[in-house]
Amino acid sequence: MMKSNTSKPSTLTFWSMVWLLGLAGQLCWNMENQWFNTFVYAKIAKDPTIISWMLAISALATTISTFLFGCVSDRMGNRRSLVSIGYILWGVFTILFGTTQFLKHGNSDETALTGIALAVVAADAIMSFFGSMGNDIGYNAWINDHMTKDNAGGLGASLAVQPVIGTIAGTVLGGLLVGADDNYMRLFAVMGGLVILLGIVSLFGMRDVAGLKPSKKGTFTQQFFSIFDVKEYMQHRELVWVNLMLAVYFVSFNVYFSHLGNFMIYYLGFTADTMGLIEGVGLLIAMFSTIPAIRLIRADRSSLIILIAIILNSIGLLIIGLFVSPENVNTATIWNPHLLAGVLFVGIGYILFLQTITVWSKRLYPEDARGSFEGIRIVFYVLIPMVVAPLISNPIIKNSGEFVDEYGFTEYLPTNTLFLAGVMIVLMTLVPLIWADREHRATRS
Template identity: 85%
Template sequence: MSKDGKNSTLGFWLLVWLLGLAGQLCWNMENQWFNTFVYAKIAKDPTIISWMLAISATATTISTFLFGCISDRIGNRKKLVAIGYILWGVFTILFGTTQFMKHGNGDEMAFVGVAFAVIAADAIMSFFGSMGNDIGFNAWINDHMNEKNSGSVGAALAVQPVIGTIAGTVMGGLLVGADDNYMRLFVVIGLLVILLGIVSLFGMKDAESLKPSKKGSFSKQFFSIFNVKEYLQHRELVFVNLMLAVYFISFNVYFSHLGNFMIYYLGFTADMMGLIEGVGLLIAMFSAIPAIRLIRDDRSSLLILVAVILNAVGLFIIGLFVSPSNVNPATIWNPHLLAGVLFVGIGYILFLQTITVWSKRLYPEDARGQFEGIRIIFYVLIPMVVAPLISNPIIKTSGEFVDEYGFTEYLPTNTLFLAGVVILLMTLIPLLLANKEHNHRK
């Protein structure tokens, strides 16, 4: 897309927001409603969620490396976005049909079969979602990013997950409703993503500067990204990615179970949960505006330090001061819970906004697609594989309950948020190292 002309600029920002928000709605649905879907329709057992996180993260990573290399070689992002979004929407709808599979009463083999189908459907959906969003859309954004718009682009990419969380949580709760109609939610979001894939097919243009980048055979170029020695030469980027990994290990320890914590442990309905999260995150979203200038002024280290501290305060509030005995599930007004969500939201927005721009500025120009693949290792694969190893035993230990029928259920409790704080504060170690490398480079 040309950078000149009002129509071109308007078209660029329309696609940034439409494709970005549609993608975030779909990711939010997977990260939040897929987990409550499992508890509502399959079983109240975090083990299924743990496997979903790990397998879908692996599928996402494979997809980013594969299509990152393809995208760089053919010099085209548009095709990946269009095809990826369409298939993403299709498999989102198909995921919902797993609830109609019968797993029987006490039939362990049938239950395992249904659990396998749920995990596999989630992985396939993530594979095509990564193709369209993580590689196609993100690399397309990176192709158009420059010194003038980097702050605005970073703000957009940071705010979109929050808007997606707000809209996805509130709208998701309303679509699921009191009758737990998850299929309605999956169909609506799936059709929206399919529609945006079709729009991108006709309305998106690749950057004029994007050219095919072929470095030998496909296999040679594909495996070149696994050249650890060469990657380690980008020392600042290495530490930035380590920050990303540590932060999102912490994030996935608690956020993947936040919906079930609020619904099944605190007693809120799905729609009330959405409204509480929505109010806190909507206020937090405005923190992205003043951060734009600080990012332009190269104050990324300071912003991330503030983000980590605020995020930790929010987790402490939820972990220490929110419990079934001091919340009212019938109303939004729960000061401790709202304050915790607000501080976590501000920290999350500032962190993601800042580190997104910081990392993208360090990518080699001729391998942006493949370096998005490396980013996914630290952003998705490592956190989603490691976090369940921490959260699953915590839930099994601290949240074991026996229901009225004598069945054992495992519910997420406050302990998850306190564990999240401990891991979160470890983000400060790679932050110090990244800041040192950054100052040295400057």
């Protein structure tokens, strides 16, 4: 591994790395969450089971990566190496993922499709492994190292806005790159190349915080397995409830968002580029909600922001679930008031929730184990939601969205029911919110 350079970076350099690395990472995650799923429907088969396996296995790979490299990062006292190496390999395997489409020849039989599906799932898992190394652990632990009372609101806003910008840019740009000819290889090559480039840039522009030191607690094995000390983790009572909030909210999110692209393209009938514009307009307006939220976070009103976020999220999901259907949308234009309003409310709720809970959780990490605690966070942010959500969404799609195409093949398309299920689950986030707020008030008093 490279020796960490801990000289103090300029403010401009620091914020440039925050935004360049953050946006590149979010573009790549958006591509996985949004376009990998439409890629499966376009190039492999219209079957949500493949997507379910992709979510579950990639979540497992991500979690293993965060625990492994979180421990490595803490012991080395180095974040930059993980970011640089992780981003470069992330980009390489993103490009290689696209080559799985060439495994399918014509109307492959069921056995051949099973083999192709396994290859797609495996390629996605490898890509996620290195993406987590570079972004979830390297980049996020680096952000946490640099977080102070003065910049916490700004960094929290950055981390919340970046996924939204990544969703907007990734969806719009992705639609343009895929194009009418469904050229997914072009998309993967461009996005993968961008992440490789930023990984190289981080070698020269990124600096670890000056006070970062190796934190070695016994052997590597002892330190690695100490992460799984449930008794010690449970002592951080406020963080336990904050992480439970994260898990419940993102179970709901993954129930509908993983299938949003296919819902809009294959069920409602929009093209990929129009879908991107509809999402982009709503989320672009929603981004402005981060500005007042920064002030409220500084005023220690995180519980209030999350309550508002849950309510707005629920309203948006209800609008889409109850008032958006193939019969009442105009696929020739982005002007579809019900759909735009639903996306806007969901977007505001998502941004406010992620912005607030990111700062809330990071403030509770032990200073000498931030890398390891990022790994714990991934269990609640990625592993639990991506394993549990398909168990809910897959049966819903199979039961409510079964269609037979003109050639007699059965297709399963996501329908409005997913969004109504999302409402019921997201409201359950209120339970851990109440307990997290109680713990926070008790600690503060």
